[in-house]
Amino acid sequence: MNGYDGLRVTVAGLGVSGISTARALARLGARVTVVDGGDGERQRARAAELAGEGIEVVLGGGETLHGNTELVVTSPGWRPDSPLFTAAAAINVEVVGDVEIAWRLRGETGPPWLAVTGTNGKTTTVRMLAAILEAAGLRTAAVGNIGTPIIDAVLADPPYDVLAVELSSYQLHWAPSVRPHSGAVLNVAPDHLDWHGSMKAYAAAKGRVYEGNRVACVYNAADQATEQLVTRADVAEGCRAIGFTLGPPGLSELGVVDGVLADRAFVADRRSRAQELATVADVNPPAPHNIANALAAAALARAYGVPPGAVRDGLRGFSPDPHRIEHVADVAGVAYVDDSKATNTHATEASLAAYPSIVWIAGGLAKGATFDDLVRGAAARLRGAVLIGADRHLIAEALARHAPDVPVVDLERTDTGAMAAAVTEATRLAHPGDTILMAPACASMDMFTNYNERGDAFAAAVHGLADGPAHTEQ
Known part of the structure; x- marks a missing residue:
């Protein structure tokens, strides 16, 4: 008899992770x-499918407990002050996330987790890590906040050797007992503060993500907040702090020397050799934040014992997901780059730093951000800059204060043709050699x-440009 047989469980959320959790339990x-x-x-169709498997679904509510619940499992995103959780706390019913359930189901013999979190870059890093692990001949998957539902991966048959796990702040909040083999915090910047x-x-x-790490706590040497989190973590005896830097690596760091990604952490004599x-050319794209x-990713893979050649082969074979600093086309000497995934200022800062001369398309919902x-x-x-979206005035005001000589086009349109208009205006502002970068920061x-x-x-607007558009000299 397992610990869940007969247990009355309420699962919050009918998304991918909620369905996976409900079925597993x-x-x-x-x-x-x-x-x-x-x-x-969509919800009714999913409810009907689950009902056929003996799982009750309550739609249109979700605010109260049902059926003398003994455990609540939440999907990512449900706020901690939701009435459902308040009701659970009032009668001492535990609330955990799907990641926590996956960890408990993993048991003592399940695949180890190499876990990644951070404000930006999580998905790319985890997918790079999975590519490196696969290049080493390991059976692995990118799971957690992406890819295969984590519970399905933990229970897979045949089992995985190791899992590359993306964990959001929401998931970590609801996962008190997760103890990864090794973990990384890429960066910490204001986000999800509401x-x-x-x-x-x-x-x-x-x-x-650092709690209970056995081999390595990987931190960003350029982001002091990540190192501070390492110092506060309760880790296993012998676990090491491993930094990564875009400069030459110090002791117990990975870094860059003359265009080479170098390891001074997982080598026999790290004091004298790397x-x-x-x-750098093996990284796609070779923008600083992507390096x-x-x-x-390399640090976590090396912590797991992956050989250097697998790191190289994995990075060479990796293709980034769409809309992450993605080169769309070159037209008349101008590069067009889609970084729609840059939905906050921290991500956009990294994107802007990757190019020397930019016409910036920006704007949308600011989520309380400031842009100075x-x-x-x-x-x-x-x-130049072309601004779109509901909160574009905030960016316009910051541009007026700090870049008053930069020409700005303010587009009031919010219809389906607004992006095409933005690309047209950006093209008019650009010169050969410039990059038109859609990194909205919103x-x-x-x-x-x-x-x-x-x-x-x-991308559709770029591909729809007339052949050889004229570029007006400013």
Whole structure:
């Protein structure tokens, strides 16, 4: 008899992770009820499917406990102050996330986790890590906040050798007992503060990825906050702090020397030598922040014992997901780059730093962000700016304060043709050798369904440009 047989469980959320959790627990004999605030066609279809498997689904509510619940499992994104969780706390019912359940189901003999979190770069780093592990001949998967549902991966038959796990701050908040083999925090910048309540709480959630690490806590040497999280973590005896840097690596660091990704952490004599892992040219794209992602992935892989050649082969074979600093086309000497995934200022800062001369397409929903530091840091690189979306005035005001000589086009349109107009205006401002960079620094939902749709609209507009458009000299 397992610990879930007969247990009355409420699963919050009818998304991918919620469905995976409900099915796994039902197979273990739990009496599962799924609650979801939606009541649309998609939710009803999913509810009917689960009902056929003996899983009860309650739609359009989700605010109260059902059936004498003994455990609540939440999907990522449900706020900690949701009435469902308040009700659970009032009667001492435990609330955990799907990641926590996956860790418990993993047991003592399941595949080890190499875990990654951070404000930006998580998905790319985890996918790089999975590519490196595969190049080493290991059976692995990218899971967690991406890819295969983590519970499905933990219970897979045949089992995985090791898992590359992306963990959001939401997931870490609800996963108190997760203890990865090794973990990495890529960076920490203000984000999701409305959910966590404060920057301190948000950073603390990120820092949970280090708890119980056995081999390596990987931190960003350029981001002091990540190193501070390492010092606060309760780790296993012998676990090491391993930094990554875009400069030459110090002792117990990975870094870059003359275009080579070098390891001074996982070598026999790290005081006097470094191991070449790959070259900057092996990283796609070789933008500074993406090289940092590659170094973090390499550090976790090396912590697991992966040989140098697998790091090189994995990075060479890796292709980034769409809308992440993705080169769309070159037209008349101008490069067009889609970084629609840059939905906050921290991600956009990294994107702007990758190019010397930029016409910037930006704007959308600011989510409470301010743009003065971003514009101040990028002002010397800006050839022009085209602003779209609900909160574009905030960026316009920052440009007026810190880059008053940069020409700005303010587009009031929010219709489906607005992105095409933005690309047309950016093309008019650009010179041969410039990069037209769509890195909005804002969320997309004011004009688009999501950042993917926004990126697709940009790419379609670029591909729709007339052959050899004229570039007006400024």
